[in-house]
Amino acid sequence: METLLIATPAGSALIDITRQVQEAIARSGIQEGICALFLPHTTAGLTLNENWDPDVRHDILLTLGDLVRADPRHRHDEGNSPAHIKASLVGHSVTLLVSQGRARLGRWQGIYLAEFDGPRQREVWVKVVGE
Amino acid sequence: METLLIATPAGSALIDITRQVQEAIARSGIQEGICALFLPHTTAGLTLNENWDPDVRHDILLTLGDLVRADPRHRHDEGNSPAHIKASLVGHSVTLLVSQGRARLGRWQGIYLAEFDGPRQREVWVKVVGE
Amino acid sequence: METLLIATPAGSALIDITRQVQEAIARSGIQEGICALFLPHTTAGLTLNENWDPDVRHDILLTLGDLVRADPRHRHDEGNSPAHIKASLVGHSVTLLVSQGRARLGRWQGIYLAEFDGPRQREVWVKVVGE
Numbered sequence: 001m002e003t004l005l006i007a008t009p010a011g012s013a014l015i016d017i018t019r020q021v022q023e024a025i026a027r028s029g030i031q032e033g034i035c036a037l038f039l040p041h042t043t044a045g046l047t048l049n050e051n052w053d054p055d056v057r058h059d060i061l062l063t064l065g066d067l068v069r070a071d072p073r074h075r076h077d078e079g080n081s082p083a084h085i086k087a088s089l090v091g092h093s094v095t096l097l098v099s100q101g102r103a104r105l106g107r108w109q110g111i112y113l114a115e116f117d118g119p120r121q122r123e124v125w126v127k128v129v130g131e
Numbered sequence: 132m133e134t135l136l137i138a139t140p141a142g143s144a145l146i147d148i149t150r151q152v153q154e155a156i157a158r159s160g161i162q163e164g165i166c167a168l169f170l171p172h173t174t175a176g177l178t179l180n181e182n183w184d185p186d187v188r189h190d191i192l193l194t195l196g197d198l199v200r201a202d203p204r205h206r207h208d209e210g211n212s213p214a215h216i217k218a219s220l221v222g223h224s225v226t227l228l229v230s231q232g233r234a235r236l237g238r239w240q241g242i243y244l245a246e247f248d249g250p251r252q253r254e255v256w257v258k259v260v261g262e
Numbered sequence: 263m264e265t266l267l268i269a270t271p272a273g274s275a276l277i278d279i280t281r282q283v284q285e286a287i288a289r290s291g292i293q294e295g296i297c298a299l300f301l302p303h304t305t306a307g308l309t310l311n312e313n314w315d316p317d318v319r320h321d322i323l324l325t326l327g328d329l330v331r332a333d334p335r336h337r338h339d340e341g342n343s344p345a346h347i348k349a350s351l352v353g354h355s356v357t358l359l360v361s362q363g364r365a366r367l368g369r370w371q372g373i374y375l376a377e378f379d380g381p382r383q384r385e386v387w388v389k390v391v392g393e
Contacts, residue, residue, distance in 0.1 A: 076190050
């Protein structure tokens with residue numbers, strides 16, 4: 001199991017971690033199998049989305065921010081309930097298929113850490129299973 | 132593969148199943164690998180979120196309830212379409228990393244069955260792969 | 263690893279791929295383990311939901327369409343930002359438990375490709391790990 005360290009730059013951000021994940025898979029030496037990514041945080045998520053036009057990331061964060069707003073009925077007194085809610089909508093675990101020593105991704109896909117309560121130092125855990 | 136039986140207490144609830152999952156992993160005898168959790172229901176989900184302040188669970192359920200409401204245009208005649216929709220937003224499968232015989236979780240993370248159409252008797256299926 | 267080819271019929275649709283997934287698992291010859299499904303696209307997702315009443319699929323797509331609408335503040339100039347956003351809410355990877363050579367599913371569960379920007383030719387990748 002490997003730990004990736006990712007510094008997030010802002011309150012909300014989608015940070016491309018594709019290269020770091022591929023490097024961790026290469027270091028595992030496993031050629032064929034699966035790669036489980038796990039985010040050990042409660043106010044951020046893991047997702048896949050377009051790796052080409054950064055406007056897609058802008059639009060995702062904009063609309064998530066509209067959907068899940070601060071609400072005076074929220075009781076959690078740290079004030080970051082919207083980040084917790086977005087995290088459960090996006091999710092914390094992603095499983096990739098590994099072939100010829102690399103995660104197979106779609107042509108337009110990147111792997112993103114979805115920060116909803118940054119900036120922070122975050123971890124992504126990587127485990128490759130196979131042979 | 133193990134089946135956990137979870138009785139949910141209310142129409143909507145986030146039930147902490149962390150201890151039961153860790154016990155199932157321990158019984159598997161596997162020290163290093165991954166643990167796949169699967170929820171075999173269509174009006175509930177599986178998620179990870181804060182294990183400390185119960186107000187976080189309150190706020191998640193409150194805002195999900197605001198986002199996905201009963202709608203006269205819904206056609207499903209059991210009346211529980213909001214629960215089906217929330218289930219697909221939260222998701223039914225989570226993959227955890229297993230190290231030294233336990234699921235590794237973040238400091239503030241718990242594993243939750245997200246009930247959206249209870250109270251009911253639910254199952255969570257657990258499979259550990261590794262060595 | 264296998265590739266399933268799925269033609270989607272409309273702009274938004276939930277296409278039942280349960281049979282194709284079970285057939286791919288059978289071809290793998292693996293009896294006990296897990297099956298990772300991965301969708302290599304950025305404007306569609308993978309989900310599990312009710313396999314019986316098609317009205318549930320109607321209601322899911324209706325409400326997702328209400329939640330995530332076209333927005334003049336979206337910058338991505340292909341005009342399909344709502345599809346990208348829905349994809350990250352529903353997710354791209356699902357892990358199933360395999361027992362006696364089949365994915366174990368709940369009585370009312372089917373596996374769905376969630377198309378949000380069709381009609382298109384889509385792929386679903388399948389990898390079974392176990393013995």
